[in-house]
Amino acid sequence: MKPDFKTFSKCDNSLLWEGVNTSIDGIDRTVKLAKTTFKEWSKTPLSERFLYLQQFQDKLIANKDSFAKLISEEVGKPFWESKTEIDAMIRKIDISAAAFKTRITPLKKKNGKIALSTFFKPHGVLAVFGPFNFPGHLPNGHIIPALLAGNTIIFKPSEKTPATGEFYKKLWDETDLPKGVFNLIQGGKETGQGLSSHNGLDGLLFTGSFNVGKELSKLYSNTPGKLLALEMGGNNPLVVREIQELNAAVFIIIQSAFITTGQRCSAARRLILQDSEWSEYLIEKLIKAIHKIKIGPPNQIPEPFLGPLISDEAAQNVLKIEQKLIHLNGKSLLPCEILKTGKSYITPGLIDVTSCNERIDEECFGPLLQIVRVKNFDEAIDEANHTNYGLTAGLISQSNSEWQEFQHRIKAGVLSWNVPMTGASSESSFGGLKNSGNLRPSAFFAVDYCSTPIASSESYTPILPSSTPEWLKD
Structure with a gap:
């Protein structure tokens, strides 16, 4: 099959990757697999999900230099800078775990005989659209907390950095993560439109330009029950x-x-x-x-x-x-x-x-x-x-x-x-106001939009009031 697009090394112009756009049928199969897998993945205890993420962290550490070299070749960054990107990806696992402990804490209170409980549920199948400038770190910043929360993921890398996306998927494949929890599709604008408009998605996490983010906002305005997190540019x-x-x-x-x-x-x-x-x-x-x-x-x-x-x-x-x-x-x-x-x-x-x-x-x-x-x-x-x-x-x-x-x-x-503006930490929030975002800050606060709080009023047995209502008396 003739490839739809290719990427070449910024070092020697050798071929890095070639492939085809994922078809509409391919997108549909991927969404169905992710939705089926979500049923069991979402029941997996948080502590067990974290173990899978630690396996991935070990893979990142073991493949740090080869992954950084690939990013340098595909994006053009100096090797020293690409290594800092992999370092940020490695740290994201522990930072996300700390964020969950700090921000996503189940609550329990008593109100007389009634127990009041607040717990957190994952959304379901989330799409992640990655940019080319940080093709590993930025999508990873969405993917790690989303998986930890119990969502399943469909990742579409930028069409300018498909080789980085494939390498990222390869490392996940080398862990024991169940099939269908993390999924990859490749393609450009049409593939992105096909995935973002799929009815089976429960949300989309986007990093990119304001113009694309604006179009996604229009698309999702008809489905207010779906999650849309936008991280866009700035002047x-x-x-x-x-x-x-x-x-x-x-x-x-x-x-x-x-x-x-x-x-x-x-x-x-x-x-x-x-x-x-x-x-x-x-x-x-x-x-x-x-x-x-x-x-x-x-x-x-x-x-x-x-x-x-x-x-x-x-x-x-x-x-x-x-x-x-x-x-x-x-x-x-x-x-x-x-x-x-x-x-x-x-x-x-x-x-x-x-x-x-x-x-x-x-x-x-x-x-x-x-x-x-x-x-x-x-x-x-x-x-x-x-x-x-x-x-x-x-x-x-x-x-x-x-x-x-x-x-x-x-x-x-x-x-x-008095510090560079480009040194934002993953241990703080990262998100823009006005046309730079939709009030869904990422980094440490990404865990907030990866699940939703559910309130519950509970009693082991049905409760009658102390005074029986007139309409209930014989």
Whole structure:
């Protein structure tokens, strides 16, 4: 059978994976298998489910280097960065167990002769749609707590990272997890539409763009009883105040804006500075540091700081947004450029958009940082909130009072003070406001949406009131 799509190594362009889109019949069979398996899996005690997850954790540890190498080849990340992704996946098992103990605790109370009980039930069959930028860590962040809660899973990786999805499935297959608990389908847009609209699903956990998330919201608006958890992008602000240590500010800005070549939903997209002589020094030092950044393929020695974008098309999209901003009166301070290494290799860029006739409020998924100059801190917060997104926001400041004011007024779900915006921990919540999510934060709080609380009033025997009602008397 002729393959529908392929992926190639970002190191040597060798074939990594080829295959076909899962058919509608294939999706239907997978959903039915997951639904049948759910009946027994949901009855399995939590402690036993955790043992299966520990087996998977052992597989991740044993295959850490080979899995990280595959992610580097398929996505283009440097090997050092892919290893941190596998580390996060390994930690997720214990973090999810801790989250269950903290947040999903059955409750029992007495109300006279009646016992009041609250317990938690899994939803059923959940689909997980994974993104390409963290093809292991981000879907794993949904899958682990969902399995622990007693759901069965159908995972559709991004069509840009199918090999990573297959490797992930292979590790599960090497555990004793019952067949049908974790399932994989492959494909692009049509496969995603076929799965998301299947009547047999009980919910969908999505990480990706706002446009796709909006379409899923429309689709699920007719089925309010089904779970939909959306983790989408952002047009994230980083406000920088005058501080003594200029190098620290430059480090945080570069880590926030350019790590993973800007392909993180949490990355800074807008750098908000008070118009001052200090800010000019900062920009000058920032440009010098950017020129020193090593960019190259994952197998380059010594390892680069940045790899390529996921595709040539993604690089061209960054250049189009840059040119659009210039057309709107933006001033390029450091243009993005395609390198001779390949058409998906692009240098980080800086553009001053203070004088733009209008702002482009969209997520530029690449290494382009927009600079906005303001008069004071109050205006900086207003500018930071001037977006329909609300995922992350950062502040670099030596003032605790400014941080308190920033926390109070900023409209974003993940905040950072004097640390990179891209270093969110799985031991906290991770979710956005406004167009960045639908109020279903993941990470430590993912356990919340993986089950639903059920209230129960109980008595071992039927109870009569102490005073018999008139209508019950003979």
